[in-house]
Each structure stands twice: as C-alpha cells, then as structure tokens.
Amino acid sequence: MNIVLLGAPGAGKGTQADKLVDEFGTPHISTGDMLRAAVAAGTPLGQKAKSFMDAGELVPDEVIIGLVSERLNEPDTEAGFILDGFPRTTAQAVALDAELSKLSRPLDTALLIDVDPEVIIARLTNRRICRECGHIGTAADEKCPVCGGEMYQRDDDNEATVRNRLDVYEKQTSPLIDYYRGCDRLVTIDGDRDPNVVYADVKEALHLV
Numbered sequence: 001m002n003i004v005l006l007g008a009p010g011a012g013k014g015t016q017a018d019k020l021v022d023e024f025g026t027p028h029i030s031t032g033d034m035l036r037a038a039v040a041a042g043t044p045l046g047q048k049a050k051s052f053m054d055a056g057e058l059v060p061d062e063v064i065i066g067l068v069s070e071r072l073n074e075p076d077t078e079a080g081f082i083l084d085g086f087p088r089t090t091a092q093a094v095a096l097d098a099e100l101s102k103l104s105r106p107l108d109t110a111l112l113i114d115v116d117p118e119v120i121i122a123r124l125t126n127r128r129i130c131r132e133c134g135h136i137g138t139a140a141d142e143k144c145p146v147c148g149g150e151m152y153q154r155d156d157d158n159e160a161t162v163r164n165r166l167d168v169y170e171k172q173t174s175p176l177i178d179y180y181r182g183c184d185r186l187v188t189i190d191g192d193r194d195p196n197v198v199y200a201d202v203k204e205a206l207h208l209v
C-alpha cells in the first residue's frame with residue numbers, strides 16, 4: 001500500500017496509521033514525528049523547524065520535501081508506505097508525485113479522515129502522549145494505560161496554536177482534497193467516530209478486508 005493520510009491536525013491520522021502499522025507492518029512516515037525528533041536532538045533541521053512548529057505554521061516546503069524524498073529512498077518503503085502529515089501544500093503534493101514517478105511507485109490512495117473543526121479543538125487540547133511508547137491518550141490518563149510511562153502535552157496542543165494550525169490547514173492543506181479528487185485517488189472517511197469503527201472503514205477503503 002502506497003498511501004497518504006489527509007486530514008486536519010487531530011483528525012486521527014496518527015492513530016489510524018499506528019493501527020495499520022500494527023496489523024500490516026507498513027512503514028509509517030510522519031513528518032511531524034520526524035521534525036519533533038530533529039528538534040529534540042537539536043539538529044540544524046530541528047533548530048530551523050522549531051519556531052514554525054511552535055507557532056503552528058508550516059515548515060518551508062524545500063526543507064520538508066528533501067526530508068521525505070530521502071526517507072522514500074530507503075529500502076524499507078519499497079513494499080509500501082503510509083505518509084502522515086505530508087503533503088500539506090500543493091507544492092509538496094506535486095513534488096511527491098514527481099518523486100514517486102521517479103521511483104516507479106505511484107500513490108494508490110489519498111485517504112481523507114474528515115472531522116469537524118470544533119471536535120478537533122476539543123480533542124487536541126485534551127490530547128496527551130506517552131513519552132515512552134507514543135500512545136495517544138487524554139488528560140484523564142495520569143500514566144500511560146499501555147506501558148505506565150509519563151504522559152505529556154505537545155507544545156503546539158494549546159488552544160491558540162491549535163486554532164492557528166486549523167487555519168493553516170484550511171488555507172494551505174485543504175486544497176489538496178481537490179487535487180487528489182481530480183486524479184481519482186481520494187477516499188473520504190468520517191473520522192468523528194470510535195477509532196476502531198473508523199479503522200474498519202479505513203481497511204475497507206484500502207481493500208485490506
């Protein structure tokens with residue numbers, strides 16, 4: 001499966017990608033995770049990306065396109081990949097198509113996980129993540145329910161930044177819905193349901209059942 005997960009921040013792309021990875025072992029390429037790892041490691045890329053991320057703005061296209069192209073050239077992606085959080089602009093989508101055409105590995109599906117913005121604001125401000133295993137939980141989880149690790153809130157999950165991220169999504173990323181619809185690769189799924197119910201639809205849409 002060569003797929004792109006589309007949807008606003010907090011729509012559940014990471015959760016659905018985790019489920020696909022658990023069941024099928026396909027590499028999950030999350031640009032947000034890659035950038036957060038670079039910030040934590042203090043690399044030049046991380047230093048460049050941090051101020052954009054803290055403000056809820058997009059990191060410049062040329063930075064992120066190079067990062068994803070490199071990752072797609074690693075051999076573990078030959079049998080498939082799940083892109084999460086990329087592309088986020090039309091320039092990134094065009095660059096992705098060019099890279100995949102060079103690799104003779106066309107995209108199968110762009111899967112849009114659709115959730116109302118007000119639901120997203122409530123979800124993201126309540127989201128907590130496990131420092132140990134990456135489990136995505138809520139403010140009600142004092143410890144990680146999976147491994148007992150410490151739960152933390154992402155710097156960009158405060159309400160003001162979440163609203164800006166949704167604004168950025170609306171302006172810069174939502175045009176990609178038409179981009180993928182136009183080339184018949186778009187499938188839309190209602191993401192405002194229990195994650196397991198959403199996952200059943202994801203598998204059906206990807207012809208995995």
Ligand code: AMP
Pocket residue numbers: 009031032033035052053054056057058059060064084085086087088092156165
């Ligand atoms: P995410 O974890 O996908 O919500 O991404 C967190 C932040 O990383 C975003 O708000 C952006 O600042 C940055 N980011 C992640 N992916 C991209 C991308 N494809 N293009 C530009 N910036 C990105």
